[in-house]
Amino acid sequence: MAASPRIRNALTLFSARDCVVCHRVRLVLAAKGVTYDLIPVDPTNPPEDLVDLNPYHSVPTLVDRDLVLYAASVVSEYLDERYPHPPLMPVDPLSRARLRLAMLRLEHDWVPHVQAVQHGTKAQADAGRKRLKELLIASLPLFKASKFFLNPEMSLADCAIAPIVWRLPSLGVQLPKEAKVIEDYGNRIFRNPAYLRSLTPEEKALHDIPQ
Template identity: 75%
Template sequence: MRNVLTLFSSVDDVLCHRARLVLAAKGVNYDMVPVDAQNPPEDLIDLNPYHSVPTLVERDLVLYAASVVSEYLDERYPHPPLMPVDPLSRARLRLAMLRIEHDWVPQVQAIQMGNKAQAESGRKRLKELVTAAVPLFKASKFFLNTEMSLADCAVAPIVWRLQALDIPLPKDGGKAIEDYGNRIFRSPGFVRSLTPQERQLRALPE
């Protein structure tokens, strides 16, 4: 039987990984269509005016942008919930996700796809951002929350890639980031979210 959901996704991209991690955390079955960003398939061109990934298709519904896809999935499949119930905590996490998307993700993309100067600049800036976030990793079991949330689905794919991106963990507080990552990386949902290409980026914790 064909799955109801189809996800157009790159095989190694933090925004696509974010959407796949939400799907895995929810235990939702879906069909993944691997996409080469430089040569998007005709189906994606027809569905999404930006030709961007991730793009989620559910029957006649087409959604794009990782933030939109993630929030839709959390509401469409409410168990387990990936956002707290109170408005203040939800707003705080949404703001954190916005910061990750606007500040962290472009640095990852610069390192992966930019020229040498852009990659070096992205590496320097990402290291600064990760170091500045150490208190947030220390403050709670998960990112700004006691339970795993959509914010972790945005942060964990970047933490997973730090080693491959040649971003050393800060000397002061690096263990807090490492411990945070291992808590998530050990979960069956995180393992399910990885493509074969992403599995090669680092070893899973034992």
Template identity: 65%
Template sequence: MVQNARSRTVLAMYSAADDIQCHRVRLVLAAKGVAYDLIQVDTAKPPQDLIDLNPYGSLPTLVDRDLTLYDTSVICEYLDERYPHPPLMPIDPLSRARLRLAAVRIERDWLPEVEHIRAGGRPADTARKHLREHLLTALPLFKAAKFFLNPEMSLADCLVAPVVWRLPSLGVDLGREGKPIMDYGERLFHSQGYARSLTADEKALRAL
């Protein structure tokens, strides 16, 4: 069980041991300092209680009393509203919309390439090239503020940072051109909240 003295409310989160979307939710929980039961799931053999709770049997799945949530974006925004401090979205609608749109682009453009790389085979080399191109194209977004498109940590960072964390294990080298992205990652990786968000499998992907 992952706990923090700042919160006595215990949630349950069904999570894979190494998955970007699951890591995304765990990073939100860590940033909020929320106590929760972490239930690691073997994706090849999902437990019956997960299937009973979630008609898709998908991960991550969050349970808060009688409420079950299983869309990652919905989970993250729910947690940000349920536990408002610290806020992980800006106040103004324009900035919020920009961050939401950036998250959509990442889910549609970056994450499929990660899956192709992990699947291996000849398509993996092409996927590495495409993921590197996507990241370098986004360089202005990393340079625009201390965090991703925002002066403070936001829900967008909770998606971006897990991708950047996995780049060495994926065999993606951004080179000197990508230094602002790696510097961005280092600012997050050395925080206590980030360390709390990692499973043992994810810690093994690279040294803190």
């Protein structure tokens, strides 16, 4: 591993200041109550130490002593195993597989639309906004089915979904009245002090903090 004078603690996270994928990992870290150094990164201009550490130059990238991990799914699952309390995955294989599949679908089908709204052309942003709204409405039965996503307890899947729900107002995604269940779901997570700890100052400005 290339040495970087910026990596001082055992645990360091390279993270963008407003990124739905980095936020997912910061939320896992906050839920676990883990302290770490955060190195803010502009993903369009990755710093030299990140380029040395990660062949994709992407964030989030986690450094834990000699271990360098990237891809939010890999980082999140590692953190859940490395810091087992509170557990963020159920124990039975069926529920675990369902949640993993849900997270894969989020990464493939939802996140690109968030990024299109944030960074795309006007046409890409409009299309992303429309598709996100459709996906959320189609998922209403899942939000209604349990207290958290597909699970009675907060899980890694919620760490992936909550950052998207938090950004909906700032993305200009307006949901109809019947989607209030999504707002309620979000507020259950946003009220948790760990959630507030997961936010960068830039992300705090994107949504009201529910009382």
